[in-house]
Amino acid sequence: MRRATLAEWTKLRTVPGASGLLAGTVVLTVALGALAATVVRCEAAGCGPDATRLALTGVQLGQALVALLAVTAVCGEYGSGMIRTSLAAVPRRGALLAAKAAVVTGPALAAGAVAVLGSVLAGRLLLPGSGFTPEHGYPPLSLLDGPTLRAAAGSVLYFGLIALLGVGIAVAVRDPAAAAGVVLGLLYLFPLAVRLVADEDVQRLLWAVSPTNAGLAVQATTDAAALPLTPWAGLGVLAAWAAAALALGALVLHRRDA
Amino acid sequence: MTATAPYRSPLGTAGRDGFARLVHAEWTKFRTAPGGPAGLVLAALLVVGLGLLSAAGSHASCSKGPVEVPCPVPPRGPGGEAVEDHFFFAHQPLRGDGSITVRVSAMSGRIRLPDAVPGVRNVATAMTPWARAGLMIKASTRQGASYAAVMVTAEHGVRMQHDFTEDVAGLPGKVTPSTPRWLRLTRTGDTVTGEESADGVRWTKVAAVRLPGLPAQARVGLFAASPGDVRVTGNAVGGSTVTSRFSEVTAVMDRLDVRGAGTGGAFALDDIGVSYELDGSPHHPGGFRESGGTYTITGVGDIAPLTVGSTVENTLAGAMFALVAVIVVGVLSVTAEYRRGLVRTTLLASPRRGRVLVAKAVVVLAATFAGSLAATAVTLPLAKRVLAGNGVHLLPVSALTELRVVAGVAGVLAVSAVLALAFGALLRRGAAAVIAAVAAVLVPYVLATTSVLPEPVADWLLRVTPAAGFAVQQSIPEYPQVVGHHAPAGGFYPLPPWAGFAVLCGYAALVLALAVRRLNREDA
Numbered sequence: 057m058r059r060a061t062l063a064e065w066t067k068l069r070t071v072p073g074a075s076g077l078l079a080g081t082v083v084l085t086v087a088l089g090a091l092a093a094t095v096v097r098c099e100a101a102g103c104g105p106d107a108t109r110l111a112l113t114g115v116q117l118g119q120a121l122v123a124l125l126a127v128t129a130v131c132g133e134y135g136s137g138m139i140r141t142s143l144a145a146v147p148r149r150g151a152l153l154a155a156k157a158a159v160v161t162g163p164a165l166a167a168g169a170v171a172v173l174g175s176v177l178a179g180r181l182l183l184p185g186s187g188f189t190p191e192h193g194y195p196p197l198s199l200l201d202g203p204t205l206r207a208a209a210g211s212v213l214y215f216g217l218i219a220l221l222g223v224g225i226a227v228a229v230r231d232p233a234a235a236a237g238v239v240l241g242l243l244y245l246f247p248l249a250v251r252l253v254a255d256e257d258v259q260r261l262l263w264a265v266s267p268t269n270a271g272l273a274v275q276a277t278t279d280a281a282a283l284p285l286t287p288w289a290g291l292g293v294l295a296a297w298a299a300a301a302l303a304l305g306a307l308v309l310h311r312r313d314a
Numbered sequence: 315m316t317a318t319a320p321y322r323s324p325l326g327t328a329g330r331d332g333f334a335r336l337v338h339a340e341w342t343k344f345r346t347a348p349g350g351p352a353g354l355v356l357a358a359l360l361v362v363g364l365g366l367l368s369a370a371g372s373h374a375s376c377s378k379g380p381v382e383v384p385c386p387v388p389p390r391g392p393g394g395e396a397v398e399d400h401f402f403f404a405h406q407p408l409r410g411d412g413s414i415t416v417r418v419s420a421m422s423g424r425i426r427l428p429d430a431v432p433g434v435r436n437v438a439t440a441m442t443p444w445a446r447a448g449l450m451i452k453a454s455t456r457q458g459a460s461y462a463a464v465m466v467t468a469e470h471g472v473r474m475q476h477d478f479t480e481d482v483a484g485l486p487g488k489v490t491p492s493t494p495r496w497l498r499l500t501r502t503g504d505t506v507t508g509e510e511s512a513d514g515v516r517w518t519k520v521a522a523v524r525l526p527g528l529p530a531q532a533r534v535g536l537f538a539a540s541p542g543d544v545r546v547t548g549n550a551v552g553g554s555t556v557t558s559r560f561s562e563v564t565a566v567m568d569r570l571d572v573r574g575a576g577t578g579g580a581f582a583l584d585d586i587g588v589s590y591e592l593d594g595s596p597h598h599p600g601g602f603r604e605s606g607g608t609y610t611i612t613g614v615g616d617i618a619p620l621t622v623g624s625t626v627e628n629t630l631a632g633a634m635f636a637l638v639a640v641i642v643v644g645v646l647s648v649t650a651e652y653r654r655g656l657v658r659t660t661l662l663a664s665p666r667r668g669r670v671l672v673a674k675a676v677v678v679l680a681a682t683f684a685g686s687l688a689a690t691a692v693t694l695p696l697a698k699r700v701l702a703g704n705g706v707h708l709l710p711v712s713a714l715t716e717l718r719v720v721a722g723v724a725g726v727l728a729v730s731a732v733l734a735l736a737f738g739a740l741l742r743r744g745a746a747a748v749i750a751a752v753a754a755v756l757v758p759y760v761l762a763t764t765s766v767l768p769e770p771v772a773d774w775l776l777r778v779t780p781a782a783g784f785a786v787q788q789s790i791p792e793y794p795q796v797v798g799h800h801a802p803a804g805g806f807y808p809l810p811p812w813a814g815f816a817v818l819c820g821y822a823a824l825v826l827a828l829a830v831r832r833l834n835r836e837d838a
Binding site for chain 1: 642
C-alpha cells in the first residue's frame with residue numbers, strides 16, 4: 057500500500073497542471089471571499105449576514121478546481137491507457153483506488169487549508185471596512201472563536217471530501233468530460249433546484265440531501281439553528297456522497313475491464 | 315520555361331472539399347459517436363421531465379378566512395398583460411371632450427411594518443415611494459379598463475400614467491400645504507393631455523397620450539392608490555420570500571373644476587378592486603369625504619402590471635440541468651477526437667483546419683438547437699395546461715414573447731454547447747473544458763441567484779459573463795415605476811433579452827476564434 061501510494065504520488069506530481077490547479081484553488085477561493093467581504097455591507101447593528109460564512113464564500117468557486125484535479129488525475133490514466141500499466145503493477149484494485157484517493161485528497165486538503173486561512177485573514181482585514189465592526193456586533197474574525205474555528209476546519213475538510221467525491225465519480229465514469237459534467241452537476245445544480253421549487257418543505261429536503269448546501273452548513277456560525285441540519289451533520293451528508301461515489305467507483309473498477 | 319499544371323487527384327471532384335461536405339462528415343461523426351445523441355436526448359428529457367414534474371407538483375390555493383377558494387384570475391389590461399387594478403375612485407360621467415382640474419394640497423399615509431411585538435399590528439405614519447393621488451379618466455369602472463391619469467406621488471414627483479405599463483415623469487418635488495400642486499386632465503377625442511402647475515396660472519404639459527379604446531362616455535374623477543410596502547427576506551436554505559404589506563395614502567384636494575357634458579353631478583364612489591371579508595365588509599377600504607369644496611380621498615392598492623408570479627419561463631427551469639448535459643456533448647465532440655487520434659485523420663482529409671472546427675460548431679449548434687427546441691416547444695404548452703389544471707395562472711404574455719422564450723432557451727443551450735466545443739478545442743482536455751464552460755455559464759448564474767453576493771454584484775455578473783444569455787428567457791419586463799423584487803433571484807436580468815443573448819454569442823465566437831488560432835498554429 058505504501059509503495060502504491062508512492063507510485064500514485066509520483067504520477068500526480070509529474071502530471072502537468074496539477075500544481076497550477078492547486079494554486080488556482082487558493083487564488084479563486086481567497087479572491088471570491090475577499091470580493092464578498094468587500095461588496096457585502098453592514099450598515100447597522102444586527103444587519104444579519106454571517107461574517108464567517110461571508111469570508112468563506114470563495115469555497116463555492118474553489119471547489120470546481122479541486123474537482124477538476126480529481127477528475128484529471130483519474131481520467132488522464134484512462135485516456136492514455138496508463139491505467140492498464142498501473143493495474144499490472146498494483147493488481148489489487150481496491151488498493152490502487154485507495155492510494156489514488158489518498159494522494160489526490162492530501163494536496164486538496166493542503167490547498168484547502170491555505171485557501172481557508174487566506175480567506176479568514178482576508179475577511180479579518182476587509183470585513184471591518186464594510187461595516188462588520190464590533191459596534192455592529194461583529195468582532196474581528198478569529199480562529200480562537202469556537203464556531204469560526206469549526207467553520208474553517210470544516211471548510212478544509214469540505215475540500216478533501218470534494219476531492220474524494222471527484223475521484224469516486226471519475227473512476228466510475230472514466231470519460232473526463234462526462235465525469236466533470238457529473239461532478240459539477242452535483243455541486244452546482246442542487247442549490248439552483250432549492251431555489252426553483254416553491255414549497256418550503258421540498259426546499260429543506262433538497263437542501264438536506266445536497267452535497268454543497270448541506271456540506272457548507274459547516275460554515276454557519278450565527279444562523280446555524282435555522283438550518284435543516286447541524287453543521288457537522290451537514291458535512292456528514294457530503295461525506296456520505298463521497299463514500300457512495302467511492303463505493304461506486306470501486307465496484308466499477310472491480311467489475312469492468314480497464 | 316514550361317509551366318506545369320499542379321497535380322490534381324483524379325479521384326477528387328470540386329465538390330469534395332466544399333463546406334457542405336465537411337458539415338456532412340462532421341454530422342456523421344456526431345451522429346454515430348456514443349456521447350452526442352445520448353447527451354442531447356438526456357438534455358431534452360431533463361427539460362421535459364423536470365418541467366412537467368414541477369408543474370404537476372405546483373398547486374395554488376387561496377383562502378377566504380378558513381374557506382379554501384380557487385385563486386382569482388388577475389384582470390388583464392388593454393395590452394393583454396395581467397394587472398393589479400386596485401384604487402379608490404370618485405368619479406362622474408363625461409360624454410365627449412372635457413377637462414378636470416384640481417389642487418392637491420396635502421398627502422399623508424400609513425404603512426404596516428413588520429411586527430415588532432409578535433401579534434401586535436405595527437403601523438407607522440409614512441408613505442410608500444409610489445403612493446399617489448390625482449386625476450383619472452377611465453373607460454369604465456371595470457378592473458383592467460383603459461385609463462389615463464395625472465398624479466402626484468410621494469417621492470417621484472408628478473407623473474402621467476396610462477394603460478398600466480406607461481409612465482411619463484413630470485416635475486419632481488413633494489406636495490406639502492406650502493407647496494401644493496395643480497393638476498389638469500383634458501380629453502380631446504381619444505387624446506388625453508395631463509398638465510401640472512405650481513400656482514394654477516402657469517401650466518406645464520406633462521404628456522399627451524392616446525387611448526384608442528376610450529368610449530364616448532367615460533368616467534372622470536379623483537383617485538388615490540398606494541402600492542404595498544414590499545420587503546424581501548431570505549430564508550435559511552437560500553430561497554427568498556417577498557412580502558407586500560398594507561399601506562394607504564390620503565390626499566387633500568380642493569379648487570375642483572370639471573367641465574364637459576354629463577359632469578357636475580355628485581361623485582359616484584367606487585373602491586375598485588377591493589377584496590371582501592367573509593362578513594361582506596371590505597378589507598382595507600379606501601374612503602372619500604367632501605366638505606366645503608375640500609375633498610379628502612384615501613386609497614389602498616396599486617394600478618400597475620403584475621410582475622411577481624409564475625412566469626412562462628419558470629416551466630423551462632429544467633434547461634439549467636440540461637445545460638450541463640449539452641456542455642458535455644459540446645466538449646466531447648472535440649476531445650473524443652483528440653483522445654482517439656481521429657483528429658489527425660480528420661485534418662488529413664480536410665487540411666483547412668479552421669473550417670473543420672467551424673463545421674463542427676455548425677453541427678453541434680444545429681443538433682443541440684433542434685433537440686432543445688423540440689423539448690422546450692413541447693414543455694411550455696404542456697406545463698401551462700397542467701398548471702392551469704392545478705389552479706396556477708401564469709402571468710400572460712404575447713405569443714411572440716412565448717416564442718422568444720421557447721426559442722431563446724433552446725438558443726442558450728445550443729450556443730453554450732458551441733462555447734463548450736470551443737473550450738474543448740482550445741484546451742484539448744475534456745475535464746478542463748467542461749469545467750471552463752460550466753464556470754463560464756452556470757457558476758456566475760448560481761453565484762448571482764443563490765449566494766450572499768448583493769444585488770449590484772449579481773447584476774454585474776449577469777452583464778459581463780456568458781451567463782448574461784439567460785436574459786433571453788425573461789418574459790415579464792421590469793418597469794421602473796412598479797414596485798417589486800427586480801433582482802436576478804426573482805428572474806429579472808440587468809440586460810434586455812437579446813442583448814444578454816448577444817453577450818453569450820460573443821463569448822462563443824471569441825473562444826471559437828481562439829480555438830481556430832490554436833488549431834492552425836499547433837500540431838494536433
